[in-house]
Amino acid sequence: MRDQILHHLTHTQGRGPEFATVFDWRLAVSYTVRDLMVGPWVGAIRAARDQGAKRVYYLSMEFLIGRILGDAIVNLELEPAMGRALTLLGLDEQVILDDEPDAALGNGGLGRLAACFMESLSSLNCPAFGYGIRYEHGLFRQRFEGGQQVETPEDWLNQPHPWEFVRINYSYTIGFKGHVETVDGRAVWQPGESVIARAHDTPVIGWQGHWANSLRLWGALPTTLLDLKRFNAGDHTAAAEPEALARTLSRVLYPDDTTESGKELRLKQEYFLTSAALQDIMARFLAEHGDLEMLPEKVAIQLNDTHPAIAGPELIRLLMDDHGLPFDRAQDLARRTLNYTNHTLLPEALERWSTWLMGRVLPRHMQIIQMIDEDHRVTSGRPAQVGIVQGDQVHMGELAFIMASRVNGVSALHTELVKDTVFADLHKLHPDRIVNQTNGVTPRRWLRMANPGLTTLLDETIGTGWTKDLDQLSGLEAHAGDGAFLDRLHAAKRANKVALSDGLLAGLGVRADPDAIFDVQVKRMHEYKRQLLNVLEAIALWHRIHESPNANWTPRVKIFGGKAAPGYWLAKSVIHLINDVAATINNDPVTRDLLQIAYPPNYNVSMAEDLIPAADLSEQISTAGKEASGTGNMKFTMNGALTIGTLDGANVEIREHVGPENFFLFGLTADEAAIEKARPGHARAAIEASEDMKIALQLIAEGRFGRAESCYALLDRTWNDDPFLVASDFDAYFTAQRAVDRAYADRADWDRMAALNIARSGFFSSDRTIRGYMRDIWHAEPVTPA
Ligand code: GL7
Known part of the structure; x- marks a missing residue:
């Protein structure tokens, strides 16, 4: 492997090792791996034709x-050899992998x-x-x-x-x-x-x-x-x-x-x-x-x-x-x-x-x-x-x-x-x-590659067969009551959270305590996906903590990621709001150890590979009937995050598989949502009925998080139209989040539920699809x- 890399560095990339940049090395490594793909590729094309x-x-x-590089290394099972070759060459594998756009x-x-x-x-x-x-x-x-x-x-x-x-x-x-x-x-x-x-x-x-x-x-x-x-x-x-x-x-x-x-x-x-x-x-x-x-x-x-x-x-x-x-x-x-x-x-x-x-x-x-x-x-x-x-x-x-x-x-x-x-x-x-x-989603990229810590634990507990037959994850059920296994599961998750926390500090200056709940919503910014509901809940929670700072709050880090279509100004105003709320809340001395918000820019596949394995809580909170399926929801489940979600898209099936007791359900069903939406004045009525929601909207309107003008359209739409029923689902969501707080406080039980989520996620392999x-x-x- 080492010799092949040096060969490609010299003869394909045209560089001597003493002059080579990370880019040169990455290309030499990629060509080395690509060489190993060509045989099976040509063989497959030939077999199909013959x-x-x-x-x-x-x-x-x-x-x-x-x-592509990391995925190819995993699928060709080259990790040990590649690791040794790169060490011999004095290269840092992570640096090489991260160089690929x-x-x-x-x-x-x-x-x-x-x-x-x-x-x-x-x-x-x-x-x-x-x-x-x-x-x-x-x-x-x-x-x-x-x-x-x-x-x-x-x-x-x-x-x-x-x-x-x-x-x-x-x-x-x-x-x-x-x-x-x-x-x-x-x-x-x-x-x-x-x-x-x-x-x-x-x-x-x-x-x-x-x-x-x-x-x-x-x-x-x-x-x-x-x-x-x-x-x-x-x-x-x-x-x-x-x-x-x-x-x-x-x-x-x-x-x-x-x-x-x-x-x-x-x-x-x-x-x-x-x-x-x-x-x-x-x-x-x-x-x-x-x-x-x-x-x-x-x-x-x-x-x-x-x-x-x-x-x-x-x-x-x-x-x-x-x-x-x-x-x-x-x-x-x-x-x-x-x-x-x-x-x-x-x-x-x-x-x-x-x-x-x-x-x-x-x-x-x-x-x-x-x-x-x-x-x-x-x-x-x-x-x-x-x-x-x-x-x-x-x-x-x-x-x-x-x-x-x-x-x-x-x-x-x-x-x-x-x-x-x-x-x-x-x-x-x-x-x-x-x-x-x-x-479904591929467990090779979304588990084996993205979560090597959990992968090692799975391999050692149930063997490696799950990689091509994800139903074998059910073998974990037998270990869900085993304290030693749950400790290892907890440690694997915590190591991912520490790595993410270091990244958030270096990249954004956000202090994310690895023992807090890592609550993650990553997906495109869209009204129906209701990032607005999530940030309003953060505001209401912040306000509640202020009211009783000495209550037994469970520390939480809310992480957002996602892009808005360039012409979708309402989605863009939600991005603006989240960032403004984060700037205020993160620096509040009263709440900063209990609530942090991080919104790393430029969410993409590679960022998902870092965030999902570090998540405790998966936010799948679309208005029921609007999200056709979702696939991020499946990646989180496989990686041992619990879901807070509505009965929408594949959430329904995830909940059936993992068991309703291991899923935080809230909100209107698709049928109920359709009826609610047709009810005149539903938004205003729901807001008036919810103290928490009303306060959150008031704090925004007062300019507590920066210029309120940038939110007027958003506020107006929420009060008077609210087509995606943020208000109607707000209290149910807030209550479900408090159930999450209580559940997370019982560490062993949370870990058991996480284990069961993984064990029962086999159905969501794209192989099955x-x-x-x-x-x-x-x-x-x-x-x-x-
Ligand atoms: C989508 C759906 O919104 C999403 O729920 C689904 O998981 C995905 C794949 O089937 O397809 N439809 C769509 O137009 N986009 C999606 O992501 C952009």
């Missing part, structure tokens, strides 16, 4: 990968789910490709200035990316605009613009390195590099225009979380990804099988939300216009090949494009969409209000549904709500189409490499 296996294609606008090609849960799925697909030997966009700039970086979020561009590709292989022979032309002609009775689309999509492959190694699939990310290139005529005429800037135009396509990740963006560029990005992926899929399929009738038998395509929903019309277009199939045959093959996952019910996230924009950017697809819609109208006898084209809008959810074999929700509750709300009419027409696949997709949706089988 055995004529069905392949799964996961189309996603987002893959929130994070760092996060691949932040996603916004939040949806993108991170795609990354967990890629890892599980490889760990399960399921032949698969992930298709996405190689954004030059991932999710923006977040800083705080005067407590307010400031965004700066992210720049991960401003340095060599050691994990990718550029495939210049896998390049496809992607057209836009232009017009459709009829030649010999066949439609011919003459695009007015075109770009090249070029493949960049990253191997995704599975557990123990038996299999690796490809994450294939498309970069955009111009069809003509330089307008030489204009260049020679002296117009140098204009000459580079085609290149600049093309490159904008894969330039930036849209930083919207759950809100739809109506930009033409976004539609072009979605089509760019989808068309490149489908052309690639068809080329591979035809090379292997030749017979188009076999498509559904050999290809399963999963659409990650509606973002790639143009896949339906695109696949029909390729089958009709390139391969001469009639519409009915093409539509039937496409529908038997495609599946769609719904990830949200929020109305603002349901993608819609005007027929005008769709017709202008993708004229041939607009025609096909109308054919699909008309055919569905005739064959299903659907009611008038159902359809893809409604008025002058193309509804991508309806398009995805109508073109899918299976439509799935991402938690049991969410799937039922999908049936009852957004797709109620389509569900009645196609009652077997909607199925559930509750989300992927097996479900393979069985119920893709009908795909694992493959053994030769």
